Amino acid sequence: MLNKKPRINNQIKASRVRVINEKGENLGILETDKALEASRNAGLDLVEIVPNTDPPIAKIIDFGKYLYQFEKQERQKKVKTKKTEVKGIRIGIKTSRHDMETKAKQTAKFLKDGHKVRIEVILRGREKSLQDFVRSKVDEFLTLIPEKFTEDQPIKRGPRGISLVISKMK
Template identity: 40%
Template sequence: MINEQIKDKEVRVINENGEQLGIMSAKEALKLAREANLDLVKIAPMAKPPVCKIIDYGKYRYEQARKEKEAKKKQKITEVKEIRFSPNIGDNDLNTKANMARKFLSKGDKVKVTLRFRGREMAHTAASKVILDNFYAKLEDIAVIEKPAKLEGRNMTMVLSEKR
């Protein structure tokens, strides 16, 4: 809220230099802002009484946008990559999948390993957990289990993330 939008009876006022001017009516604070050719901006609406600052609103908005943009730059977006295979996968195929997972983990992504069961393969789910354990053993040096292997419907899934 700026200038006339501030409807509070009393506000705590801070001038453009950051010095507190004390508690006064919103009309007096607006008059002070007008004298300085600046805007009265409510910066802490939930405080008792609300805190208003006498500043250049356009410059304030620009600074806020710049801070948000800077914060977005520093964010690292982690994706979840999925690797699927069946219980009757060969050793070389498992090694190839493990190498792909290694690449994903080194980039900082998480890896969701899915073991899909079809038809009669559902009868051997307990023996298939060994395959996921072998897969993790190949990646133990760079990965840590974030979510252990769990059977969900016809899929057994496990989530791996990079070691810190």
């Protein structure tokens, strides 16, 4: 909903306003009283569209229709803003080549959809001491991804293993 509703009719405090009629034609700068009279004659409301200019811009329109159009535009803006999620792919040291290919295809699908992907290599026990082998496993996995990507976060160690975040190359 609207946080701040525009001023209408007698709520307009400015002494003069730039008036636009319902057809979108500029009527020029008028005294607020004359603009209100013109809106009443048309059977519509005088709505202050741009209050922070000198003089403010007011439009002669049906206020209910204006609110509906404004809210409709806001909803469309929300729909257009795409939320990106960070999807997770987990591999282990013992993950087979075929499983890695399958996970690489899934990673490519996530990247095509515009999501970021966190690739985690889970390490258990003595596996934590095999850092060179783990890095080669990650590099092997990254070469299997058919989609072009960039590393958003470089490889970093965590308590359960190592991880990195990638996203689609723009």
